[in-house]
Amino acid sequence: MSNNLSHGTDATQLENTELTDLAAILGSFKRHWLVLLACIIVATMAAIALKFTIAPQWQASATIQIGQLPINPTTLIEPTAQAAERFKQRQLQDYALTAVGLPLNEESDARTGLFRKTLKATPGKNTDFVDVNVAGLSQEEAKNSLNAAVQALVSVHNVRLAPMVKNLNDRLEANTREMLQATTEKARMEASLKNATSTPAGARFEPSVVAINVLAKQDEQIRNLTNEQAALMDLRTKTDSFPTMLVDAIYVPVKPYFPKLSIFLAIGLILGAIAGAAIAIFLDRNRPKASS
Numbered sequence: 001m002s003n004n005l006s007h008g009t010d011a012t013q014l015e016n017t018e019l020t021d022l023a024a025i026l027g028s029f030k031r032h033w034l035v036l037l038a039c040i041i042v043a044t045m046a047a048i049a050l051k052f053t054i055a056p057q058w059q060a061s062a063t064i065q066i067g068q069l070p071i072n073p074t075t076l077i078e079p080t081a082q083a084a085e086r087f088k089q090r091q092l093q094d095y096a097l098t099a100v101g102l103p104l105n106e107e108s109d110a111r112t113g114l115f116r117k118t119l120k121a122t123p124g125k126n127t128d129f130v131d132v133n134v135a136g137l138s139q140e141e142a143k144n145s146l147n148a149a150v151q152a153l154v155s156v157h158n159v160r161l162a163p164m165v166k167n168l169n170d171r172l173e174a175n176t177r178e179m180l181q182a183t184t185e186k187a188r189m190e191a192s193l194k195n196a197t198s199t200p201a202g203a204r205f206e207p208s209v210v211a212i213n214v215l216a217k218q219d220e221q222i223r224n225l226t227n228e229q230a231a232l233m234d235l236r237t238k239t240d241s242f243p244t245m246l247v248d249a250i251y252v253p254v255k256p257y258f259p260k261l262s263i264f265l266a267i268g269l270i271l272g273a274i275a276g277a278a279i280a281i282f283l284d285r286n287r288p289k290a291s292s
Contacts, residue, residue, distance in 0.1 A: 043272030
C-alpha cells in the first residue's frame, strides 16, 4: 500500500516538475520576446541573403523507352532496373561528360560535380520506360547534359543490338540465296521431267517416279524456306522490336528548381526560433536572483 502511494507521489511530483519547467520556459519567451523576434528576423534575412548567393540550378527531365531485341519471344535489350543503375556508372557518365565538353574530374569543375551528383534514373513499374533527370547551371546546360547521358545509354544498347540485327540480316540473305537455288533447281527438274515425258519413246516408269519424289521434296524445302523468310521478315519489321529511344522531348522548366525561397525562409524561421529560444532561456538562467 505504501509502495503504491510512493509511486503515485513520485509520478505527481515529476508531472508537476515538468509543468513548472514548461511554464518557466514559456515565461522566458514572454520576458525576452524581443530577443526571440530579433533572432527570427536576423536568421530569416540571413537565409534570404544566402539564397541569392547560391548559383541557381535548372533540372532537365526526360523519359526513355528501353529497346527490344528482334527475337522471339521479344525481350528488352536490358531490364529497366539495370538500365537505371547504369546511369550511376562512371563509364557512362564519362562518356556523357566528354560529349558536352566537360572535364571528368569533378573537383576541377563545379558543373562536372553537379552532373555526377544529380544524374538520376527511375525505372517505371511494370513498363519499359525509365525516367531520367539531371541538373545544370542553366537551362541549356541541363538539357545538353541530359541528352548526352541518354545518348550514352543508347550507344551502349546499340552495341548490344547490332550483332543481333546483323545476324538477322545474314539469315535473311542466306534464306534468299537458298530460296533462289531451290526455285531454280525445281524449275530445272520440272523442265527435265517434261522433256522426258514428251519424247516419242516416253519416259521410263522408275526414273519418272524418282523425279516426282525429288520434286516433292524440293517443294517442301521451298515451303520451309518461305515460312522461315516470313518469320525473319516479321522479326525485322515488327513494331515491338526497336532501339532504345527518347519517348518525348527533354523538358526543362523556365524557373530554376534550386534554390527555392520558400525552403530558405522555412530554414531561417526554424533556426531563428531555436536560437532565440536558447538565448532567452540562457538569459533567464543567468539573471541575478532577487534577494529574499
